[in-house]
Amino acid sequence: MTSQEKSPGTAHRGPALRGGFLLAQVGAYASMRFAERLEGLGLTPSDVGLLRMIAVNPGQSQQTLAQALRVVPSRVVSLIDDLQAKGLVTRERSSSDRRTYELRLSPVGVEAMEKMREIGSAHENDMMMGLSTEERTTLTALLAKLAASHALAPDVHPGYGSRS
Amino acid sequence: MTSQEKSPGTAHRGPALRGGFLLAQVGAYASMRFAERLEGLGLTPSDVGLLRMIAVNPGQSQQTLAQALRVVPSRVVSLIDDLQAKGLVTRERSSSDRRTYELRLSPVGVEAMEKMREIGSAHENDMMMGLSTEERTTLTALLAKLAASHALAPDVHPGYGSRS
DNA sequence: TATTGTTATACTCTATAACTATA
DNA sequence: TATAGTTATAGAGTATAACAATA
Known part of the structure; x- marks a missing residue:
């Protein structure tokens, strides 16, 4: 109903091809919008992921983090330099192995996590706006199934670098 | 059932927060895998998007493309320099406005499109491996609904630049 | 004077490799 | 000798701004 001129481009390609593209397209859009929301907090999506890893596993070393x-x-x-400069994370030499640091959230970092949670919640609502509650549940379940089937780590966004 | 140590990180955060992250996570993964497949063809995901825009709307100018x-x-x-160097796209001065080029696929470019279609199809199958046929249909429909509700252009991956 | 395409430049992100301190 | 963290450097990707040709 929308093709006015000769232009195709809207309704070509069967369902066999659309899913992968939609995944990438909507996913990139979600990332972009989330990044925009974070700008107000002076954080990047990478920062958020890092903070969460540290929150979940306090005392981790940088090596461990790098591998994860x-x-x-x-x-x-x-x-981490950035995060420390912003006062969100503390580096403390491990007493057992003084080559390594133990990374922990500072009180400010904990507060930031709280704000991030609010931002994440608002982002979620905004993203899912067009779907009913039931549809949201279905979509989330299917995405989780996909993530599991490709062995994606539950909390790791594969966007920190190009290293496989 | 998998949390052996004290480590949470697997099952925290309610469903209210997971959808946006899963979208971004699975989407980035899909993009990554697609890019890997394209490497064999010597193309990037950007190239593919560009080629498709040109295929769909031959004779377009670079400005038009930039806006799209x-x-x-x-x-x-x-x-376009890259694509032309690879012999996939032709630049021809427009006779009506000699400032602009008319962009078209070369015969080699048309062949490349065919290979891309195969790659896309293989990618799709790989990505959706973990889902039943019905689930794939559902997921694709929900993603399409999401894309539409955010007014994402049907064929434009929002990953060409940082410009809003 | 405005627009298309181009070039030159700079900035950001990320990886590689060499280096220091500790083990 | 091996490992954690760091620094210096280089490469890719992308934006900005000045520029030439054409309108």
Whole structure:
């Protein structure tokens, strides 16, 4: 009903091809919108992921983090540098192995996590706006199933680097 | 059933928060896998999107393309430079306005489109592997609904640049 | 004077490799 | 000798701004 000129481009390609593209398209859009919301907080999506990893597993070393995120250790350095400069994360030399740091959220970091949760909630509502409650549940379940079938780690966004 | 140590991180956060993250996570994964498949063809996901826009609307100018992709014109220059260097796209001065080029696929470009279609199809199957036929249909429909509700252009992946 | 395409430039992100301190 | 973290450097990707040709 919308094709006025000769332009195809709207309704070509069968369902066999659309799913992968839609996944990438909607996913990139979701990331973009989330990043926009975070700007107000002075954080990037990477920061958020990192903070969550630290919150979930306090005392972790940078190496451990690098492996979990599938990122090069030097990348973690600058990421944590930022977070520390913002006062969200503390680095403390481990007493058992003084080569490593123990990473923890500062009180400010804990507050930031709370704000992030609110932002995440608003983002979720905004993203899902067009779907009914039941549809949201279905979509989330299907996405979770897909994530599981590809062995995607529950909390790791594969967008920290290009390292496989 | 998988939480062995004290580590949470698997089952926290209610359904109210997971959808947006899953969208971004699975979407980024889909993009990554698609990019990997394209490497064999010597193309990037951007190239593919561009080729498709040109295939759908032959004779377009670079400006038109830049607007459709929401990218700065200079970006289109280097993107098309690449495609032309690979022999996939032709630039021809428009006879009505000699400032502009008319962009078209070369015969090689048309062949490449065919290979891309195969790659896309294989990618789709791989991505959806974990879902039944019915589930795939449901997921695709829900994603399409989401895309429509956010007014995402049917064929434009929002990943060409940072320009809103 | 306005528009299309181009070039030159700079900035951001990320990886690689060499280095220091500790084990 | 091996490992954690760091620094320096380089490459890719992308935007901005100045510019030439055409309108």
